[in-house]
Amino acid sequence: EVQLVESGGGLVKPGGSLRLSCVSYGFTLRGYGMNWVRQAPGKGLEWVSSISSTSNFIYYADSVKGRFTISRDNARNSLYLQMDNLRAEDTAMYYCARDRPYSYDISGPTSRINWYDPWGQGTLVTVSS
Amino acid sequence: DIQMTQSPSSLSASVGDRVTITCRASQSINTYLNWYQHKAGKAPKLLIYTTSTLQDGVPSRFSGSGSGTDFTLTISSLQPEDFASYYCQQTYTTPRATFGQGTKLEIK
Numbered sequence: 001e002v003q004l005v006e007s008g009g010g011l012v013k014p015g016g017s018l019r020l021s022c023v024s025y026g027f028t029l030r031g032y033g034m035n036w037v038r039q040a041p042g043k044g045l046e047w048v049s050s051i052s053s054t055s056n057f058i059y060y061a062d063s064v065k066g067r068f069t070i071s072r073d074n075a076r077n078s079l080y081l082q083m084d085n086l087r088a089e090d091t092a093m094y095y096c097a098r099d100r101p102y103s104y105d106i107s108g109p110t111s112r113i114n115w116y117d118p119w120g121q122g123t124l125v126t127v128s129s
Numbered sequence: 130d131i132q133m134t135q136s137p138s139s140l141s142a143s144v145g146d147r148v149t150i151t152c153r154a155s156q157s158i159n160t161y162l163n164w165y166q167h168k169a170g171k172a173p174k175l176l177i178y179t180t181s182t183l184q185d186g187v188p189s190r191f192s193g194s195g196s197g198t199d200f201t202l203t204i205s206s207l208q209p210e211d212f213a214s215y216y217c218q219q220t221y222t223t224p225r226a227t228f229g230q231g232t233k234l235e236i237k
Contacts, residue, residue: 003172004172033224035224035226037228043230044216044228044229044230044231045165045167045173045216045218045228045231046228047224047225047226047227047228050224050225057224059224059225061225095172095173097173099224100178103223103224109223109224111223112159112161112220112221112222112223113161113178113179113220113223114161114220114223114224114226115163115175115178115179115184115218115220116163116165116173116175116218116226117174117175117184118172118175119172119173119174120172121170121171121172122172
């Protein structure tokens with residue numbers, strides 16, 4: 001079965017750090033662009049960050065730029081999100097999600113056509129003193 | 130940034146009803162619009178991509194239409210398993226994709 005499983009969430013104080021992980025099962029992460037999306041309590045979905053299959057292209061939402069770092073280890077079928085200088089407003093369920101096939105080439109995104117499938121079930125991050 | 134506005138924010142309906150959810154973009158996004166279903170505690174699920182293409186395995190009672198700035202998701206005959214939240218997503222600015230605020234579909 002094709003699936004993604006996140007881990008690493010927890011309770012952290014403002015200013016603290018966490019590292020989220022996302023592991024793929026049933027498919028090789030290597031060939032796909034990957035994403036992190038979050039959902040704050042009672043709110044909608046918010047795109048956080050994206051990374052191309054070779055890590056050559058990386059993007060962040062303005063709300064996390066300079067504080068979060070996305071990375072991947074294709075040999076381990078793993079995606080990561082290093083979150084530093086956490087704020088209360090970062091409290092959310094964090095999901096990883098896979099791009100459609102061939103979403104990037106050596107020049108960057110190949111098309112405006114994209115979708116996220118599958119998604120993981122999420123890992124909860126709570127930032128509170 | 131492109132803003133995505135869904136309406137209604139919540140909706141009560143009965144099994145068998147026909148339901149329509151609307152998503153409006155703040156500028157034209159052509160047909161770069163996807164729909165997801167999300168149940169509490171579960172992974173969000175892709176329903177429809179590029180406005181009207183049904184993802185494999187999604188029942189045919191789901192359909193999507195629109196172009197430019199106005200889009201709709203229609204469920205032709207609600208089933209008990211359809212009660213969930215629904216989100217639109219624009220990928221015109223991919224990879225910086227943005228989502229609507231969601232529509233919660235509840236049982237009447």
